[in-house]
Amino acid sequence: MAQSRAPRQTGKGRNVSKVAEEGVVLVDCCFVREHNALLCSADFGPLFMDMYLHLGQNGVVLGGGADEKLKLLLVALVLHAASRPQADTCAWTLHLESAGMNLFGVVENPTGHVTGQVFTEHIRPVGGNVLHAELAGPGGLRRRSSVDFKGDDILLAAADYYVRSEQRPARYFGLGGDQFALLTAQPDCDTDWLASVDGNGLAALLRDLAHPPLERRPYRFCCGCSPVRVAGVLAPALRGDLDGIFGDDAHITVACPRCGTRHQLARGLFDGPAA
Numbered sequence: 021m022a023q024s025r026a027p028r029q030t031g032k033g034r035n036v037s038k039v040a041e042e043g044v045v046l047v048d049c050c051f052v053r054e055h056n057a058l059l060c061s062a063d064f065g066p067l068f069m070d071m072y073l074h075l076g077q078n079g080v081v082l083g084g085g086a087d088e089k090l091k092l093l094l095v096a097l098v099l100h101a102a103s104r105p106q107a108d109t110c111a112w113t114l115h116l117e118s119a120g121m122n123l124f125g126v127v128e129n130p131t132g133h134v135t136g137q138v139f140t141e142h143i144r145p146v147g148g149n150v151l152h153a154e155l156a157g158p159g160g161l162r163r164r165s166s167v168d169f170k171g172d173d174i175l176l177a178a179a180d181y182y183v184r185s186e187q188r189p190a191r192y193f194g195l196g197g198d199q200f201a202l203l204t205a206q207p208d209c210d211t212d213w214l215a216s217v218d219g220n221g222l223a224a225l226l227r228d229l230a231h232p233p234l235e236r237r238p239y240r241f242c243c244g245c246s247p248v249r250v251a252g253v254l255a256p257a258l259r260g261d262l263d264g265i266f267g268d269d270a271h272i273t274v275a276c277p278r279c280g281t282r283h284q285l286a287r288g289l290f291d292g293p294a295a
Contacts, residue, residue, distance in 0.1 A: 043070050044240050047102040048233040055210040060099045061201035061226060068198060070241035078281055086121060086138045089174055093123045094136055096178035096192060099202035101127035102237050113152040116172055117145060126278060135243040137280040151181050189214055193222045243279035250276055251289035262290055
């Protein structure tokens with residue numbers, strides 16, 4: 021007989037009511053006991069709005085549908101992260117060969133921060149599409165994996181990652197508007213049932229599971245970067261040639277490698293033993 025699992029505990033300080041503050045996406049996770057599957061769902065409208073505000077504030081204009089691809093990457097990654105332990109941080113990079121772009125996203129479960137950006141310059145061809153995944157926790161980087169994939173459907177690529185890297189099936193669903201869901205197999209899952217679920221069946225399942233979820237997690241589009249933090253990342257590479265990098269200037273402009281925000285870095289951030 022299939023066994024149901026005990027509810028996971030929401031991280032300290034992260035248990036929230038159904039009413040979210042502005043800009044926050046609430047991901048509801050429910051356990052489907054009859055089939056041993058985990059269902060995570062959310063309305064991503066607030067996150068998309070803050071993503072576009074961030075792009076506008078930094079003068080970034082994404083063409084060729086790159087903004088839609090970035091949105092779907094963040095959807096896939098947030099739902100994936102919500103299904104994982106509270107201490108995890110998940111980062112994905114999708115290399116899209118024919119489009120000549122890399123999509124990057126990162127979700128920090130402890131803070132609920134979500135960020136990402138699109139890279140279109142200096143993209144090196146590798147012969148096909150690849151999803152690179154990194155998983156980190158309190159002890160640092162725990163796992164790194166890469167899987168290739170066909171086509172440019174971001175949600176299908178993420179589902180394929182589950183099969184080939186996580187070694188279990190998963191299904192992503194667009195539910196209309198900005199609502200999305202992820203259905204993942206748990207131990208002793210009824211995989212035939214999981215493979216047969218369609219959009220209507222998923223919507224009915226969400227209605228049937230309308231009681232309080234197993235867990236509700238808040239996420240928002242926020243990098244948390246600052247001049248000091250960016251300087252700390254760059255210091256080991258730059259400290260050996262500060263004169264060549266700064267010249268006669270007191271500041272340099274550097275983009276955050278995670279979200280693309282441009283920061284003015286003073287030379288003083290790199291000088292001295294405390295840098």
